[in-house]
Amino acid sequence: MFSLRALTTIITSSAALFSLTRASPSVERRDVWVPQILYPRTNIVWKTGYRHNVTWDTSSQPEQITNPVGSIQLRKSGSTFPDVLQEGFQLTDGRVEITVPDVTPGCGYQIVLFGDSGNFSPEFIIASEGD
Numbered sequence: 001m002f003s004l005r006a007l008t009t010i011i012t013s014s015a016a017l018f019s020l021t022r023a024s025p026s027v028e029r030r031d032v033w034v035p036q037i038l039y040p041r042t043n044i045v046w047k048t049g050y051r052h053n054v055t056w057d058t059s060s061q062p063e064q065i066t067n068p069v070g071s072i073q074l075r076k077s078g079s080t081f082p083d084v085l086q087e088g089f090q091l092t093d094g095r096v097e098i099t100v101p102d103v104t105p106g107c108g109y110q111i112v113l114f115g116d117s118g119n120f121s122p123e124f125i126i127a128s129e130g131d
């Protein structure tokens with residue numbers, strides 16, 4: 001059985017370890033940052049072949065970003081398209097230009113912004129260039 005003294009030592013050292021961990025957040029801590037996409041907005045229409053800036057909110061960025069480099073893909077009905085529309089940009093930029101790919105026109109498209117994590121835009125519409 002533990003003596004009271006041994007138990008006290010265990011509690012004291014775990015408390016010390018805990019405060020040590022808490023005291024040095026900048027050494028190891030990395031924050032997962034999922035910036036909110038501001039554009040495209042809900043139900044706007046993008047035409048295939050046109051260029052647009054995807055923009056996102058950079059105001060909430062943490063000090064340490066796990067992965068500061070972003071990439072963008074398209075998504076519809078719960079599936080992410082394999083084509084990468086843009087990559088290698090800094091998440092801190094808050095925007096990146098993409099060309100709307102030649103996909104089947106329709107609604108319910110979303111932009112996925114990958115970095116630390118994946119974040120989806122609201123659903124928007126892609127129309128063919130001739131429409």
Ligand SMILES: *[C@@H]1O[C@H](CO)[C@@H](O)[C@H](O)[C@H]1NC(C)=O
Nearest residue numbers: 050051052053095096097098
């Ligand atoms: C995207 O934003 C940049 C910087 O504001 C601007 O120079 C560029 O023309 C924009 N592109 C489009 C397609 O609007």
